Amino acid sequence: MKKLVTASIIIASFQLHAQTELFDKQETYTRQDSLRGSITPERVWWDLKYYDLFVSVDPEKKFISGSNTITYEVLESANVMQIDLQEPMQITKVTQGQAELEVTNEGNAHFIQLPTQTKGSEGKVTIHFEGNPRAAIRAPWDGGYSWKKDENGNHFIATSNQGIGASLWWPCKDHMYDEPDNGMTLSIQAPEKLTAVGNGRLEKIKKNKDSTRTFIWKVVNPINNYGVNVNIGDYVNISSKYKGEKGNLDVDFWVLSYNEDKAKEHFEDAFRTLEALEHWFGPYPFYEDSYKLVEVPYLGMEHQSSVTYGNQYLKGYLGQDLSGTGWGLKWDYIIIHETGHEWFANNITYKDVADMWIHEGFTTYSESLFIEYFYGKEAASSYTQGLRLGIQNSEPIIGDYDVNSEGSKDMYPKGNNLLHTVRQVINDDSKWREILRGLNKKFYHQTVTTSDVESYISDQSGMDLSNVFDQYLRDARIPVFEYAVMGNRLIYRWTNCIASFDMPVRVKVGGEEAVLNPNSSFQLMEITDKNLSISDDYYIYVNEVKINKVPE
Structure with a gap:
């Protein structure tokens, strides 16, 4: 019994480390929290249509510079636009057409003075920026640029900024409620001996006179800000196809050159993941933009169509099973979990970070569904119950709205167990699968609230589950x-x-x-x-x- 208790404590501690909050919970909130976390008057009047982002990366100086041209539709007449960029990054100039525009600053919020914008019209504004962006100390949780070297001494660079925000390194409308409807172009300039990998498809590589190359990546689907990423390294490409529900999906693995053979074998879990999750959630949501796994110098994250990977080519979570049951060692945690986010985070995206459980609860549940697909219901149930060792039940899963506040870290294992419990209440596995697939169809490429998700599940199940969601999401106690x-x-x-x-x-x-x-x-x-x-x-x-x- 003593050994069992000790093992449980070790597993629970490891789960807490694995599911660390992306930023610290606050007791009080400031004006900056509201400017970042709410739909301000300077945001609400314009609808984001397209980003054309260029960034030049100087690894030696750990310095970046570039521009972002934003295309937008005017929903209501106005003349002040809020753009977000966090210190120490600086906006150097803003232009519209040939005119340079005045910008006033309030912390990380920047207010652009525009000519009066006419309702129904379309506009463009270009923001030039530069600086030494915040370096990530413990990516991906604290966010920033990871400036590393690989085993051969080559620069190995990646961004990760969930929670803290994309405005950590590039100027944007940094609130999750609005995504560029028509996608974006991401152009990354890097030293010519290195390869830069972004989101979507590689359209062109341009050789420059200053011993650099510019890699131009194109995204045609809406994309959330934190899903935009820059990865630079001594990469080789392993290209393949997956025959999925919508036809042939282009699958690319971008890995460090000396890991090519290892990746060819280990990344087979990516194909198994796509098979299982298409079964449960419906077609992969970004066939047009392809699917990529990109090796990075940190653990990994769910960047849209550019899933980053740093799990050291091990099964489980860095070789550990978060459930303590053994089932978590039959697959690579980062490949399955971060790919699961393509459905819940990138396809269905929360409007407010307080509802972050929609991303993490459903995606942690995707781990159990992966196990069920390949190993059966009993195995999946065992894994789900094993994750309970990491649940603290000290505060509600849902955070505070309009101030950029995530909820409890319990959103991972408790979110999984909430969904598993709801499945028991509905007691119809076919209907449950239809609901999961229906969510991804109903809210395809949309931002949502918890209320949207709750209402859909209740409506489709024919049961009023509002009190169940209230108990598990808005109260910390277990009934x-x-x-x-x-x-x-x-x-x-x-x-x-x-x-x-x-x-x-x-x-x-x-x-x-x-x-x-x-x-x-x-x-x-x-x-x-x-x-x-x-x-x-x-x-x-x-x-x-x-x-x-x-x-x-």
């Missing part, structure tokens, strides 16, 4: 099914929960299955057998109590 047996009566209720919690639960009494509908008041049921069991697939606690008197 307790409390019961007693007195003679031939089963007495039961929910405790340790919100007052309105009324989740139905299937039980077995003496081998006979029944569906109970507990609430916060004691209820009675006539039974002929005192043996009660409830499946461990529900994320609840079960507590048998003694009652001296049958409640009225």
Whole structure:
């Protein structure tokens, strides 16, 4: 027993390390938090259509410079535009046509003074920028540029900026509610002996006179800001195709030259992932932009159509199983988890970071679905239950709105267990799969709220699940099914929960299955057998109590 407890503590600690918050939880919020986290008047009047981003990267000086031309549609007449760029990066000039525009600053928010914009018109503005961007100390959690060297001494550079924001290194509309409807061009200038990999498809490589090359990447789908990434290294390309639900999907692996043979074998997990997740979630959402795995000097992240990888070519999470069950060592955690984000994060994107569980809960659940697809329901259930060791239940999963505040790190394992529990309540595996696929069809390339997701699942299941979502997302407690047996009566209720919690639960009494509908008041049921069991697939606690008197 002592060894078992020790092992559980080690696994739980490892899970907490693996699922560190992307930025610190705050007790109070500032004006800067509101400027970053809310849809301000200077944001709301214009709809983002296209980014044309150019960035020149100088590895020796750890310095970048470039420009971003933003195409937008005017929704309401206005003349002040908010653009975000974080210190120490600087905006050096803003132009519209031939005119240079005035810019005022308030911290990381920059307000461009435009001629009055006419409703219904389309405009363009070009922002020039430069500086030494923040270096990532512990990527991807703290965000920034990773300035590293590979084993051969070549520069090995990558960006990661979820949470802290894309404006850490390039000027943009840094709020998740608005994505460029028509995609973007990403041009990366790097030393000529290195290769630069971005999002989408490589359209052109231009050789420059200053011993650099510019790699021009094209994205045709909407893309969230933090999904835009720059990767520079001594890369080789392994190109293949995957025959998926929408036809042939171009699959490219960009890996360090000395890892080519290793990657050819290990990255087979990418094809297994695409197969399993297309089954559960529907077609890969970005066939037009291809699918890539790109080796980077940090653990990895879900950059759209450019999934970054740094799991050291190991199974599990850096060779460990987050569930402690053994099932997590049969596949590469980073390949499966970060690819799962192509559906939940990149296809379906939260509007406000407070709803980040939509990304992390569903994607952690995709790990269980991958296991189920290849190893069966029992294995998947075991993995899901194993992840409970990492749940703290100290604060709600949903964060604070309009201030760029993510919720509890429980959004990973508890989000997984919430969805697994909802599946038990619906009790129809075919319908559950239809719901998961339907989410990706209904909200294809859209930004959403938790309410959108909750309503869709409730509507499609034909059940009002609002109290279930309220309990697991907005309250930190895990409900307790409390019961007693007195003679031939089963007495039961929910405790340790919100007052309105009324989740139905299937039980077995003496081998006979029944569906109970507990609430916060004691209820009675006539039974002929005192043996009660409830499946461990529900994320609840079960507590048998003694009652001296049958409640009225």
